[in-house]
Structure formats: C-alpha cells, structure tokens
Amino acid sequence: MADEKPGLRSSTEVLTRGFDPRLSVGSARPAVFRSSTYVFSSPEAAERAFDLVAGRAKPQPGEQPDLIYSRFNHPNAEIFESQIVPLENGARAAIVFNSGMAAITTALFTFLRPGDTILYTVPIYGGTQSLIEGFLESWGVKGIAIQAGETEAIENAIRTTPNLRVILIETPANPTLTMTDILSAARASKTAGSARSGEPPMLMVDNTLLGPTFQHPLDQGAHLVLYSATKYLSGFSDLIGGVALASDPELIRKMRLKRNMFGNILQPDECWMLASRLPTVRLRMNRASKNAQRIAERLAPHPKVRKMYYPSLFKDADQIRIRDAQCDFPGAMFSLELNGGKPAAFNFLRRLHLAYNAVSLGGVETLVCHPKTTTHSGLADADVTDGLVRVSVGIEDWRDLLADFEQALA
Numbered sequence: 001m002a003d004e005k006p007g008l009r010s011s012t013e014v015l016t017r018g019f020d021p022r023l024s025v026g027s028a029r030p031a032v033f034r035s036s037t038y039v040f041s042s043p044e045a046a047e048r049a050f051d052l053v054a055g056r057a058k059p060q061p062g063e064q065p066d067l068i069y070s071r072f073n074h075p076n077a078e079i080f081e082s083q084i085v086p087l088e089n090g091a092r093a094a095i096v097f098n099s100g101m102a103a104i105t106t107a108l109f110t111f112l113r114p115g116d117t118i119l120y121t122v123p124i125y126g127g128t129q130s131l132i133e134g135f136l137e138s139w140g141v142k143g144i145a146i147q148a149g150e151t152e153a154i155e156n157a158i159r160t161t162p163n164l165r166v167i168l169i170e171t172p173a174n175p176t177l178t179m180t181d182i183l184s185a186a187r188a189s190k191t192a193g194s195a196r197s198g199e200p201p202m203l204m205v206d207n208t209l210l211g212p213t214f215q216h217p218l219d220q221g222a223h224l225v226l227y228s229a230t231k232y233l234s235g236f237s238d239l240i241g242g243v244a245l246a247s248d249p250e251l252i253r254k255m256r257l258k259r260n261m262f263g264n265i266l267q268p269d270e271c272w273m274l275a276s277r278l279p280t281v282r283l284r285m286n287r288a289s290k291n292a293q294r295i296a297e298r299l300a301p302h303p304k305v306r307k308m309y310y311p312s313l314f315k316d317a318d319q320i321r322i323r324d325a326q327c328d329f330p331g332a333m334f335s336l337e338l339n340g341g342k343p344a345a346f347n348f349l350r351r352l353h354l355a356y357n358a359v360s361l362g363g364v365e366t367l368v369c370h371p372k373t374t375t376h377s378g379l380a381d382a383d384v385t386d387g388l389v390r391v392s393v394g395i396e397d398w399r400d401l402l403a404d405f406e407q408a409l410a
C-alpha cells in the first residue's frame with residue numbers, strides 16, 4: 001500500500017511500512033475498510049486486476065492493482081501482511097487467514113497432491129493431527145508421524161521416505177516443550193532433494209510457541225513459517241487468526257490462489273486489530289518469557305512438583321544443543337507435573353486466584369489448563385500424564401503469579 005523504507009530495523013519498520021495515511025484521510029493509524037467490493041478506476045484496470053487475481057498474469061514490480069472483492073484482498077489484510085514481514089527474520093511475503101488452522105490447511109492443500117507423503121512431528125497441535133490423520137489420508141495423502149526431538153530418526157525419515165513432499169515441524173512441542181532441530185531437517189531435505197534430482201521436500205514450521213520473537217525458522221532453512229495468530233501475535237485472547245510467511249514470495253502467491261478459492265481470509269476488523277498488536281509483540285513476549293523463567297525455575301524444586309518442563313531447565317544434552325542453536329529465549333510456556341495425579345492437578349487449578357483455567361495461550365493474562373482431559377484428551381502420549389498442568393504465563397507481575405502458584409500448591 002505504501003513505499004517500503006529499506007535499511008530500517010524491524011521494530012521501526014513494523015510501525016512505518018505498508019500504510020499511507022493519505023489513503024485513510026490523514027489518520028495516523030489505519031482506518032478499517034469494511035467493504036465487500038471495490039470501485040474500479042477503469043474497465044481496463046478491472047480486467048488487469050482479474051488477470052492478476054486469477055494467476056494468469058504476474059504483477060510488475062511496484063504495481064498497485066485495483067482491489068476487487070474482499071474475499072481476495074482488502075486494505076486491512078494488505079497492511080497487516082506488509083507490517084508482519086519485518087518481524088519474521090528472512091521473510092519477504094506474508095498471507096493472513098481467519099485462523100491458524102486455516103493457514104495450516106491452506107498450506108497443505110497448496111503444496112500436497114494425492115500420492116504425496118507428509119512427515120510431521122508429534123506431539124503436534126490436535127487440529128493439525130486430525131487434519132492429517134483424519135482427513136488428508138482420505139484424499140490420498142500419506143501422513144507419517146515422527147517423534148519430536150529425535151534428530152537422527154527425523155533425518156533418516158527425510159532421506160528414506162518415498163514421495164516425500166512436505167515436512168511439518170511444530171517446535172517446541174506442546175505441552176512438553178520438546179524441541180526439534182530445524183536446521184538438521186532443512187539439511188536432510190536438501191540432501192534428499194538432490195539425491196532424487198528433484199525439488200527438495202518442503203519444510204514447514206509451526207512457529208506459534210516461540211515466534212516471531214525468539215525462534216527464526218527461515219534463517220534455519222525452513223521454506224514456510226505458520227502461525228496461529230490467535231496466540232502471541234494477537235496477545236489479548238480476543239480474536240482468532242492465522243498467518244503464513246516465506247522468503248520466497250512465489251510460495252505465498254500460490255497460497256493466495258487457494259485462499260481466493262477457499263474464502264478463508266481474515267476479516268477487516270480483525271486484520272486491523274492484529275496490525276495494531278504487531279508493534280508490541282516483542283515487548284509482550286519478552287516480558288512474558290522473563291516472567292515464565294523466574295516462576296518455572298523457582299517452582300521446579302517445590303516438593304509437590306514431580307517434573308518441570310521448561311527450556312531453561314532442559315537436562316538432555318541434545319535438547320540443550322537445539323535450544324541454544326535455535327531459540328533466543330525460553331518463552332512463556334511451562335508445564336509442571338504434580339505429585340498426586342489428577343486430583344492434585346484439579347485441586348491446583350481450582351485454587352488459583354490470578355491464573356484462569358482456560359485453553360489457548362499467548363495472551364497478556366496467565367492461562368492454565370489440564371492437557372490430559374482437555375487439549376490432549378483422546379490422544380495417547382506417555383508424557384501427558386494425569387498430574388500434568390500447562391501454563392501460559394502473561395505479563396502480570398511475576399511475584400504475584402508465583403505467590404498464586406505457591407498458595408495453590410500449598
């Protein structure tokens with residue numbers, strides 16, 4: 001929508017690019033353009049816009065085609081997509097969706113064909129697992145689960161799986177925070193591609209838990225980064241959204257053609273809200289990560305805590321190596337396994353005064369849930385025990401949160 005100013009640092013760029021106040025009657029912040037259809041500047045411009053949106057023509061550098069219809073595109077989506085790019089290291093294009101699942105579904109439908117195989121790390125988000133195992137299989141796509149964090153086994157699977165087209169990594173895994181090595185998967189994918197003298201399998205990373213602030217998959221060789229924008233990008237637990245980003249704009253262009261068809265673009269109001277939240281993503285995530293680290297490290301030795309899952313407390317040498325190689329900070333999620341199983345976990349949830357018992361994560365408020373009976377119910381995972389509680393730490397004062405957790409444990 002407006003000129004980009006090259007050479008600026010990302011926290012400046014997020015506030016200055018993609019928006020021209022003259023197009024919002026001089027308003028210093030973007031207006032909300034709640035329109036389903038747009039008036040063409042000429043019949044020729046309409047013809048050109050349709051050639052572009054259908055993929056029959058490619059835009060010239062700097063070309064600003066007329067807007068057509070809000071299922072294809074609208075100003076608030078364009079502003080958001082432009083402004084999120086500088087936050088993701090290495091990204092050159094972004095595409096917004098009406099949920100994280102819409103972003104993941106569209107990515108898989110764009111790049112997979114019947115007969116292809118997808119490798120995916122487990123544990124993975126429940127919706128993603130259902131999509132692959134319960135739905136894509138019936139469309140002729142084979143899904144093979146690989147255990148998160150098993151670096152060598154993952155490399156082997158990438159090298160030896162026939163018809164491998166997509167590798168989908170979610171790291172860290174939820175709720176155990178097991179980390180998967182993105183760089184090693186990217187290298188294995190490249191090797192696999194040249195060994196078969198074809199395109200390397202496409203590496204996608206669900207970066208919802210640590211990105212865009214603490215983990216940068218495109219720098220590590222991933223092709224596509226996926227988000228539930230519902231979480232940290234939005235940050236206030238008040239909207240559902242999703243995003244995909246890539247260094248290669250062609251990948252995003254291909255996804256756009258599918259989004260036009262599926263009709264899963266995010267609405268103008270939500271795009272406007274999300275764009276307003278972008279300049280504070282790093283501030284919120286940094287504060288929440290510092291809070292979580294202080295609380296997790298203090299609660300870990302508590303006699304009622306059997307096990308604490310948090311990246312700064314990793315003991316496994318390979319997990320420590322991956323953490324140090326690909327994460328700037330440990331993030332704002334931890335899980336704790338309580339002595340006393342389900343009754344202990346439920347009593348803990350009942351006794352909390354500040355933290356809310358709710359699923360989801362990434363909000364400014366602290367949320368706590370019992371994965372075994374909620375987010376991970378129906379899934380068999382040995383680490384998701386009766387006593388496990390997952391915490392998404394917010395930006396409250398950490399001392400108040402710690403006191404709340406301690407009184408609930410007492």
Ligand SMILES: *Cc1c(COP(=O)(O)O)cnc(C)c1O
Pocket residue numbers: 099100101102125127170174206208209227228229230231240241242
């Ligand atoms: C929440 C979440 C999703 C799904 O996103 P929605 O916005 O709820 O559709 C996908 N992946 C991860 C890691 C998530 O936490």
